[in-house]
Amino acid sequence: MLIGELADKANISVDTIRYYEREGLIKPVSVRDSGYREFDESSADTLLFVVRAKDLGFSLKEICTLLRLKNDPDTTCGEVKALAEKKITDVILKIKSLQAIEKDLTALLRACTDTAASVDECPIVDSLDKKEKEI
Structure with missing residues (x-):
């Protein structure tokens, strides 16, 4: 074909x-x-x-x-299983990382209460603009 x-x-x-x-x-x-x-x-x-x-x-x-x-x-099947076990560990770690990102984004969204405010007063931009991580 x-x-x-x-x-x-x-x-x-x-x-x-x-x-x-x-x-x-x-x-x-x-x-x-x-x-x-x-x-x-x-x-x-x-x-x-x-x-x-x-x-x-x-x-x-x-x-x-x-x-x-x-x-x-x-x-052996065990060799393949070991590779799949490593993959599931990686997936679990990725899920935890994504959950941490979700938590941080949710906190930023909660901090943004005045949607009509200037971008200079936007807590999301302020947080992203900081030199060190505060979240």
């Missing part, structure tokens, strides 16, 4: 497939004399694996590792 068919099958853009190809995540099985790259069902399976891993928040570097592990017959 050509790249357009592959893109349709995976429901992603041709440009995304080209990017994944440049990053070494997917390879064509052959290249025609015309330069058109051909992919097979294995390519489609790999691409869908990449898309699902990306949807779970894995970075391209992590996906490369997952693909390497997947294709190594000596890999």
Whole structure:
């Protein structure tokens, strides 16, 4: 199948497939004399694996590792589990960071009581303008 068919099958853009190809995540099985790259069902399976891993928040570097592990017959499930455990830890830390941002923004919004005031008197701008973090 050509790249357009592959893109349709995976429901992603041709440009995304080209990017994944440049990053070494997917390879064509052959290249025609015309330069058109051909992919097979294995390519489609790999691409869908990449898309699902990306949807779970894995970075391209992590996906490369997952693909390497997947294709190594000596890999154990425990090795893959360790990578997923690290990812969930990263996700939990990111959630905590986002919750802290939400708290800070909420405090700034509460401080902004006079919406008709000049921007020079805006507590949000004042907070952002400070040299040190006060929140």
